[in-house]
Amino acid sequence: MELTSVLKFLENRTILVVGATGFLAKIFVEKILRVQPNAKKLYLLLRAQDNNAALQRFNNEAVAKDLFKLLREKHGANLNNFISQRTTILPGDITCDENLGVKDSNLLEEMWKEVEAVVNLAATTNFDERARKYGWPNPYVFTKALAEMLLGDLKEEVPLVILRPTIVTSTFQDPFPGWVEGIRTIDSLAVGYGKGKLTSFVGDPQATIDVIPADMVVNAMIVSMVAHADQRGSQIIYHVGTSVSNPVEFTLIQDCAFHYFKEHPWIDKQGKPVIVSKVNVLSSMDSFHRYMVLHYLLPLKGLEIVNTVLCQFFQAKYLELHRKIKFVMRLLDLYGPYLFFKGIYDDMNTEKLRRAAKEAGIEMDAFNFNPKSINWEDYFLNTHIPGVVKYVFK
Template sequence: MEFAKKCTRLAVLVHVSTAYVAGEREGLIHETPYEMGETLNGVIGLDIEQEKRIVDEKLEELRKESVPEKDARVAMKQLGIERAKIYGWPNTYVFTKAMGEMVVGALRGALPVVILRPTIVTSTCREPFPGWAEGVRTVDTLAVGYGTGKLTCFLGDINGIVDLIPADMVVNSMMVGMTAQAGRPGQSIYQVGTSSRNPVRYVNLQEVGLRYFRAHPYVNKQGKEVKVGKVTVLKSMSSFQRYMSLRYLFWLKGLEFVNAALCRSLEGTYSDLDKKIKFVMRLVELYRPYLFFKGVFDDTNTEKLWAAVRENDMAEAEIFYFDPESVDWEEYLMKVHMPGLVKHVFK
């Protein structure tokens, strides 16, 4: 922000945040700013400078104790989650994103500012070509796990909304938002997603995944096709843990015993099952805040932005498309997104 203020010809500053700065709120979530020190649970005392000091002090403590880097990373991640939960955010990522918005709002002065809040960004629908993705992101981790045979059960609300938005639509909304706000003092917030006007649900992803990978099975490193079945989705953590204990942990302990008795001849089978269990447990822990998410992101500002583009110039609207209602989920998921994941992301 201080650097931006030194740019004498600056037209607009864009800050990319995330819609999930809302934490685990329910109902309609509006495009409203965060004030400095605001929290999600009403707890007072959020001081960004103090949070930075806590981080520095913890790092110094770990350094003095000569804690190995791997263990230090775990300790810092745990500290981040603890600090986030104090003020109502579920994890470090959305907590620091919210603080970033607070800093931008507090320091912007007369600068024209756009804060963009995309939801879950997925592969491109058109540009630079359909289905392009780079790295495993959020919900795609589930698709990769399922297609490769690692994911057969999960925790969540199967009828819950999962707010997806193709990456090229996010970029287009960013460019149009810049143009709209350029040279105009003030701040505009745009939530870019589909839950309000074109929602897709976890059950839709489950059905698409089953149909796609049965029609196009993934071929693993051993050259074998991975057979998939319907994922068992459980509605509570307790039922999920019981399921895992009965179906997997029991098998794992039994296999461990047999493997030892047979001079580790089943080492590969045991290792594969162990990896599957750890993979599922890691995903559940990582995405638990959003597996039962009951919020819908209001995108009134973004909708007005799209309407202005469409009314002003249809040719430009075709170039800078970001209308969430234009996404045909069946077409996109089956013919664009899933093939794109397999080509660009699966390892």
């Protein structure tokens, strides 16, 4: 493992980013543009029909977001010009058999000559059930596993780094604390709870929930790229998580959500604050199903009968209860395979990378991926949950 200055490594470097409008990809691109404006070129591949559509999508889904506000403050009206000089936006599609769907032959030739590193952040985040017949909980993890096997088989002399983050949460500190986009795994629970849709769920209260802030994942990506760039034919896997080095229990997240929404209740469409109480956590699937039948499904059936007799007088209340039940059961279906998971993720390789980076004098303040630096209670109360409320709640 050879480590040098990250900023020096990135200078005049040409990188292809696949899936450039994804959550982690945008953080990666913003980070490179902000900390090393002298990077030679970022080729940004995203799904689009043509160049104009690709550029419009990148501007709308990346540059226009709060994520880019520090760059916007620094460059002002010149931001688009600054970005266009350092990036080439590529329309493509990773499902195509050839060249990732890039059709411009001149551009392909240019990329073959210039690209020095490829960062693949494209994924399907579809959580339907089709993969379960093959023994996988959802297509997301199934396709990730397939991709790893294919890359390992086809890489030849290209150094390959596989980086496996656990549950990715909002940024810890970079470019600023609390930026998040979309409903990530545990945030489905936070959104449902804050809006009063989730009053009970199932799981082990003492279970370790392995979460990692998004900027730490991106920093680990960048440092690992520096460490292995010249190791031809090598392959290494990094687990980037916290269950070993700084574990967090489900009860801590639950308590933080309760205290936050008690102090800062969500205001519903009628302008009324949603009053929350502690979630009733059932310890088994059987007990949860019994609870749902007694407290929700039977009352729903009774309400349906009364509503029919009274000519839909309780229709609004019936639909509200039906939506609440449907929401909870959907969450259970999506995350059921993980609710009683006891595993922890061995991050020994990542810890070795951290130590090597520190010993080599890498700029670890700028590229921090040490989970021991996180105070979880402070992070959830003052960074993550407020970020989810600001950027995710609708």
